[in-house]
Amino acid sequence: MNKLVTSHEVPRAVPFCPPELSIDDPVGIGLRSPHYQEIIDQPPHLGWLEVHPENYFGGGMHRHYLKQIRQDFPISMHGVGLSLGSDQSVDEEHLRQFKELIDIFEPFVISDHVSWSASGNAHLNDLLPLPYTQETLNRLCENIDRTQSYFGRKILVENPSTYLAFNDNEMPEYELLNALCEKTGCGLLLDINNIYVQSHNHGIDPIEYIDNIKPETVGEMHLAGHIVKNAGEHTILIDSHNQLVRNEVWDLYEYAVKRIGSIPTLIEWDQDFPPLETLVEEAGRARSIIERVTAGKQSNEAG
Amino acid sequence: MKLAKFQKKFKETMFRPVREIQDCEADFKALFSEGDIPLDERLKVYHNNVVGSLSEVLRVTFPLLENLVGEDFLRAMSREFIFENPPTSACVHMYGAGFDDFIKTYELAKSLPYLADVATLELALNTAYYAPDDVALAPDALAQIPPETLGDVVLNLRSSATLIASSYPLESIRSFCLDADNNPAPDLTEEHTCRLLIVRPALEVNIISLPEDEFEMLRLLQDKVPLGDAVEKTMAAFPTFDFTAFLQKHTVLESFTSL
Numbered sequence: 207m208n209k210l211v212t213s214h215e216v217p218r219a220v221p222f223c224p225p226e227l228s229i230d231d232p233v234g235i236g237l238r239s240p241h242y243q244e245i246i247d248q249p250p251h252l253g254w255l256e257v258h259p260e261n262y263f264g265g266g267m268h269r270h271y272l273k274q275i276r277q278d279f280p281i282s283m284h285g286v287g288l289s290l291g292s293d294q295s296v297d298e299e300h301l302r303q304f305k306e307l308i309d310i311f312e313p314f315v316i317s318d319h320v321s322w323s324a325s326g327n328a329h330l331n332d333l334l335p336l337p338y339t340q341e342t343l344n345r346l347c348e349n350i351d352r353t354q355s356y357f358g359r360k361i362l363v364e365n366p367s368t369y370l371a372f373n374d375n376e377m378p379e380y381e382l383l384n385a386l387c388e389k390t391g392c393g394l395l396l397d398i399n400n401i402y403v404q405s406h407n408h409g410i411d412p413i414e415y416i417d418n419i420k421p422e423t424v425g426e427m428h429l430a431g432h433i434v435k436n437a438g439e440h441t442i443l444i445d446s447h448n449q450l451v452r453n454e455v456w457d458l459y460e461y462a463v464k465r466i467g468s469i470p471t472l473i474e475w476d477q478d479f480p481p482l483e484t485l486v487e488e489a490g491r492a493r494s495i496i497e498r499v500t501a502g503k504q505s506n507e508a509g
Numbered sequence: 510m511k512l513a514k515f516q517k518k519f520k521e522t523m524f525r526p527v528r529e530i531q532d533c534e535a536d537f538k539a540l541f542s543e544g545d546i547p548l549d550e551r552l553k554v555y556h557n558n559v560v561g562s563l564s565e566v567l568r569v570t571f572p573l574l575e576n577l578v579g580e581d582f583l584r585a586m587s588r589e590f591i592f593e594n595p596p597t598s599a600c601v602h603m604y605g606a607g608f609d610d611f612i613k614t615y616e617l618a619k620s621l622p623y624l625a626d627v628a629t630l631e632l633a634l635n636t637a638y639y640a641p642d643d644v645a646l647a648p649d650a651l652a653q654i655p656p657e658t659l660g661d662v663v664l665n666l667r668s669s670a671t672l673i674a675s676s677y678p679l680e681s682i683r684s685f686c687l688d689a690d691n692n693p694a695p696d697l698t699e700e701h702t703c704r705l706l707i708v709r710p711a712l713e714v715n716i717i718s719l720p721e722d723e724f725e726m727l728r729l730l731q732d733k734v735p736l737g738d739a740v741e742k743t744m745a746a747f748p749t750f751d752f753t754a755f756l757q758k759h760t761v762l763e764s765f766t767s768l
Contacts, residue, residue, distance in 0.1 A: 263600045265642035267712050287599025293513035300599055325516040328595035330523055331566070332558040334516075337540070341512050369554040371542045409544070437550040444554060 220314065220470055222360050222393040222425035227314040229253050229280045232496055233489040235473045237281070241482045242271040246278075250486045254280040254314065256472050260287045263303045276311055282426065282472070283313040284395075287329070290349040290363065291322035291336045301356045308357060315425055315470070317362035317395045318353075320346065320383065337372035338382045343389075346382075350390040362425045364395040367403040367432075367445035379404065380418040393425035396466070398459045399451065399474075403432055403443040412458055421466040429459055429492060430474040447476035451488060459492070463499045471496070510540055522552060523559045524592045530556060563591045563604065570605045571631045576686040577624065586615055603639055605632060623677040623697060630679045630716075633671035633707040637714040640669035645710060645763035651756070654768075660737025664730050665766045669709035672728055676700045680718060710763035717762060722747035723755055727764070 220228055231253025237245070245255070255275065262269050272281075285304060288296050308316065321333035336342045346363075354360055365383060377385075383394055396419060405412040431449025434441050451459075451473070463469070473488040510518075518537045522530060530552050541548055567587040568575055575583045590611045596604040609628035618624050645667070654662060673679070680703060681695035704724040706717040719727070722743055729739035743750045759765060 260600050261602065264603070264639040266639050266709065269642065270712055289599065293511070293516055297599070303600070322516060323599060325513075325520040327597045328520055328524070329597060329599050329601070330520060330559045331562050331596060331599075331601050332555060334519065334555065337512070337515070339512075345512060369551045370548075371544065372540055373542050374540070407546075435554070437546045440545040442546055442550065442554065 220425070221422065222362055223314045223470075224359070227280065227312055229314055229470060231493070232468055232470045233472075233493045234279075234282070234470065235485040235489050236284075236475060237272075237275065238476070238479060239268065239271075240479050241485075242275065244482050246271070246274050249278045250482060252279065252486060252489055254282060254470065256282045256284050256474075258286050259283045259304050259307045260285065262307055272311065280314045281311055282315045282317070282470070283307065283311070284364075284472075285316070285318035286333070287323065288318040288349070288353060289322050289324040289329070290318055290346055290353070291320060291334075291342065292324045292349075293322075293345055294324065294326075296349045296352050297324070301353065305357055308359070315362055315395075316357060316359060317364055317426065319364045319366060320386070321366045333366055335366065335368040335370045335372075338375040338377050338379060340376060343382060343385055346386055347389045350386060350392050354390065354392065360392055362393045362395040364397050364428065365400050365404075367397075367400040367407075367443075369407060369442060369444070371408050378410070378415075378418075380415050384418070384420060384423070387420065387423040394419065394423050395426045395428060396424050396462065396469075397428035397430070398462055399428065399430045399432055399455050400445060402452075402455050402458055403445050406441075406443045413461065416458070416462050416465060419466065424466050424469050427459070427462065427466075427469050427471045428474050429455060429471060429488070447474050448478040450484075451491075456491065456495070460495050460499065463496055464502075468496045468500055510536065515540060519555075520595075523556055524595055526588075526592075527553060527556050527560070560588060560591055563596065563601070564588060566601050566604050567591075567608065570602075570635045571608070571628060573627050573631055573683055573686045574624065577627065577682075578618075578621070582617070586612070586618065589615065603635070605635065608632065623675075623679075623682065626673075626675040626677050626679060627682055629673055629675070630683065630705070630707070633673055633705075634714055634716075636671060637669035637707050637709040640667070640709060643668045644767045646760060646765035646767050648760050650768055660735060660740075662736045662768070663733050664736055664768075665733075666727065666731050666764060667708050667710070667766050669707075669714070670731070670764065671707045672724065672731060673703075673705045673707065674724065675703050675705075677703070679703050679705065680716060683716075706764065708762070708764055715762070717764075722750040723758075726750065726752075726755060727759075730765075 234252055234254035234256055237255040237257050319333050323330050401412050401415050429451045430447045431451055432443045433446045435444050471492045473485055522533055530549050564584050564587045590608055594607055609625045612618050612625040612628050678695045678701040684692040685695055704719045706719055708715055726743040740752050
């Protein structure tokens with residue numbers, strides 16, 4: 207019988223992570239202020255924590271806590287404000303503040319989204335949808351190139367949840383993502399819940415989506431809960447980050463791990479925070495899937 | 510439609526009342542395929558995310574306002590403000606500058622004349638909370654400077670510092686909002702001028718009530734007036750101003766940034 211692989215034996219070559227910042231345990235959770243003190247007092251069984259850098263711009267209490275927490279945990283920085291898909295250049299001041307945090311906290315991966323938030327001087331504070339056209343692809347590439355050269359590091363970009371579909375899409379979402387990786391050298395933060403949401407909202411096949419992603423481009427995965435909203439006679443899924451990960455999404459995650467590999471995986475929860483314990487349990491569920499899949503692969507290879 | 514034009518039109522759709530979503534221009538609507546779910550419903554999801562999340566940001570930044578006018582009133586007022594003054598930065602926890610001036614013009618708040626000043630106080634608290642972490646002036650720093658050049662020194666207030674003068678008792682309004690059981694209701698019938706320094710020396714934000722002469726001195730320093738001139742001007746207005754005591758007090762309070 208095969209011994210169950212513990213997290214310490216899961217292959218550790220993390221794509222897009224500088225070797226010196228490598229992590230030991232592939233699962234993490236989003237770090238949010240209600241849990242700061244508890245995490246400092248009793249560091250939970252987690253490999254790493256993810257922060258939105260925008261919450262640490264400037265100074266004050268949040269940075270103070272993050273400095274303490276960083277002593278116990280590797281962190282990843284997941285931007286929500288670069289607005290890579292805006293038809294304008296990435297904001298210079300935003301890059302400067304983001305880079306300042308990278309220099310201080312040395313995240314093992316850096317990411318933002320395939321979406322837009324800014325138009326002119328206005329910032330809409332949401333991850334807004336893009337038409338998948340050559341024009342969008344070019345603009346995203348310019349902004350990703352600019353960000354990567356400013357940071358001196360490769361970034362990951364996350365596939366979105368969207369609630370609108372464009373008539374003039376020239377390619378499927380996965381094709382746009384693949385083109386971004388190919389043209390800029392960036393990697394993907396594959397959000398499995400977002401793929402599930404997209405499949406429901408736009409009638410696409412989530413398995414076909416995952417099958418078309420190049421495994422070597424994926425540097426991180428996200429898992430989160432969504433809600434079902436009634437819209438006329440139909441339903442629309444909203445990527446709400448305030449629920450347990452749904453079983454359908456866990457199944458899709460297991461499929462993705464089988465196909466893509468043991469990739470650092472994050473439980474995201476951004477409102478109606480549960481006890482820290484709940485998040486750690488969700489992360490544990492991801493860890494056990496990674497271990498099960500890895501053990502299965504080893505047993506197949508041995509057989 | 511070009512990407513920039515789409516984004517501009519989308520932005521305009523978000524920053525107006527949700528009931529106007531159905532009035533979007535035909536060329537904008539034509540961009541999207543409806544499928545099973547009506548376009549209005551799809552756009553409303555985004556409207557709710559954009560306006561709802563920004564209203565929530567303001568609710569978190571202005572807890573005293575919420576306490577004074579209630580959540581519904583604050584949300585309605587916030588929506589109007591958001592439509593006219595969208596954030597200009599992705600750093601939305603700093604969003605809300607100008608909310609105090611907006612409140613002065615908001616018709617439904619006219620009967621609550623102190624409300625704008627309470628908003629000014631909450632903006633100052635928020636600014637202090639997220640200000641860059643600078644270093645306080647060391648107690649012996651000025652002693653190191655030759656006396657003949659001391660008057661030329663420009664003493665900077667901490668990056669977290671804001672000075673507020675108001676005709677309303679902002680501190681008692683705040684105490685009452687935070688704990689109505691143990692604090693007297695503020696008397697808002699008469700004018701009570703208050704002068705405050707909001708500053709964050711380390712992790713906690715302090716609200717310091719100031720006498721008139723100290724307030725004037727700090728105001729001059731904030732305007733980058735050199736120390737010698739600032740003392741002279743303050744003493745001209747307030748002959749009893751004691752600079753040594755002032756300096757000692759604000760060094761202890763860590764009101765100044767290192768030279």
